[in-house]
Amino acid sequence: MSGAWIRSGYSDQQGGPCVEWAPGRVSGGEGVPVRDSKDVGRAPLRFSTCAWTAFVEQMKRTV
Template sequence: MTEQVWVKSSYSGGQGNCVEWAPSRVVATGAVPVRDSKDPHGPALRFDVSAWSAFVAGVKAGDFGA
């Protein structure tokens, strides 16, 4: 999973604590690949699209605190 374009979360802080995802892979695999931007060659987690969408909605709603 090193050839796709990774997108950094708009909620990521300036300290490098970032989550990245590869939107191009969602269409190809039906799953959302997510990785830690500090370890771009490390493993990526894959989430079901509906689970990832629910997580993102929860983040936007502030369900997980600061």
């Protein structure tokens, strides 16, 4: 599976904790992969497309 990881625009640009997701890595029923940029060797968490969309929409309203 290919696809670049996208870092959250709200992540710390000085090297602090960062959340990344990879839209090109979404496949079948596996869900949306999300990882910590400080630990890229660890398997990403996967969220259903519905849950990920709800999370992003909520963040847009509150941040």
